[in-house]
Amino acid sequence: MHYYLQLLINGLVVGGIYSLVALGFVVIYKATQVVNFAQGELVMAGAYVCFSLTVQFHVPFLWAFLMTLGFSVLLGLAVERLALRPLIGESTISVIMVTIGLSSVLKSLVQLVWGTQIKVFPQVLPAEPLFLAGVPIAPVYLAAFVLSALLFAVFSLFFKYSRLGVAMRATAFDQQAAQSMGIGIKNIFALSWCIACVVSGVGGVILGNINGINSQLGYLGLKVFPAVILGGLDSLAGAALGGLIVGVLENLCDGLAKDFLGLSGFKEVAAFVVLVLILMIKPYGLFGSREIERV
């Protein structure tokens, strides 16, 4: 039992990271209708920059973290400006191809600069476990979960109450009508890429602190697809829930498969199996709007 509780906690923590990355994906999809296949590589970019700052340049972690946020903003602006803006009005498939290309470019750049070895972040938080209801939890796990939740809360409030957040939702619903309000939709597009890069970058830093990073980190993006499709592609709450579900399911299923079937490696497919099952019952995801375009 203890073992499964541990798996559940692991699942929630990893799921929190998936939720963040899914949030980035959904923000881009909603505002610009672009399906971003480079989401996982944005995670990787943030993780490596933070790693580089702390380990190679000996910047204190908190500063490195803040600088990574700054870097993510710039990365978002650059990607939107250089890769996506020239494609406004082009067909969906061209835009998808560009995001796939972007993912390869980012991955190669990371391999070029940092190699393919696993990199380990320095220990920031104490290793002593905390006890929550008798279950030992590593402080870094707790911090990871709290940070993900906090970031999600911040963005929920932003979309609900800030002028720009409301304008982003308006743009997501009807671009031309948003333009008629005087909302500069190009700025909104750029902003959505910035947000996507920032939440992914934070996800990357968290992940680096838990597991260490390597140049395959981008495959995390693949896990985000079941999460967002579960959640319905265009819903923030759905992204949060979808991420958590995928995180928990893959950990629990993995444990169960090992215990009862003697199978290892079920982790990688569990999410997709469950996704297929859920979509058979709810074809538009748990929260999705009906007229959404499927990928």
Add this chain to the structure above:
Amino acid sequence: MSDLLRIENLEVVYNDVVLVLKGLSLAAEAGKITALLGANGAGKSTTLKAISGLLEGEDGAITDGAVLLDGQAVHGRPPEEIVRRGVFQVMEGRRIFQDLNVEENLRCGAFTRPRGEFRESLDKVYGYFPRLKERRRQIAGYMSGGEQQMLAIGRAIMARPRLLLLDEPSLGLAPLLVEEIFEIIQRFNQAEGVTVLLVEQNARVALSVASRGYIMEGGRIVMDGAAEELLGNPDVQEFYLGMGASGQRKSYRNIKHYRRRKRWLG
């Protein structure tokens, strides 16, 4: 007597090939309501989008002519800049942000305005449309067509424009509501001194609030004049107000009549 808006010999092309406006000229006098009438497909909405810059997203382009606001050229500028210069378009079909609530829609209308005036503007909108106040937290997509039109005009009031472009505000509304909406448009025009360019199918009600009217056909203006003058014009009466030339019921048997009608309705 000065014109806030002047359009000179405007030509608009969609998709690089379809010429829709063919040298259109018109003027909107400051502080007055100007009506722009015409059959379906005449190019009325295109004219408004050419003014507000919204052609951009539809692969439409101004290939010739000028749009002058206060004598300054605004054509070719992006829509967000034109809104900041005080031009606000209420698009055809209301174009409410359906998954935002009423007040969030109104915030979008005030997007280009300083935060400080938001409360005051909101109270003004609720003064004109008490029904919106009752439904302020309601998701806009669930409101009736009439309420959505009120919301669309409410967003325009939030923007405090100098020039308000209205595209068929009577579309799909019951006659009583049409009267109510037009009365509010007239009140707004008089209270704030806003210049209005009003596109309508419902010529009678449009000319009853306008001081001047233009009639367009096939991308050009074919007639213009003071509103009463147009209301009294036999051709206008016949083809836009649904009256026979001498007040009798219309007859389609007359070939000459048919040709004239064809000329009008494109």
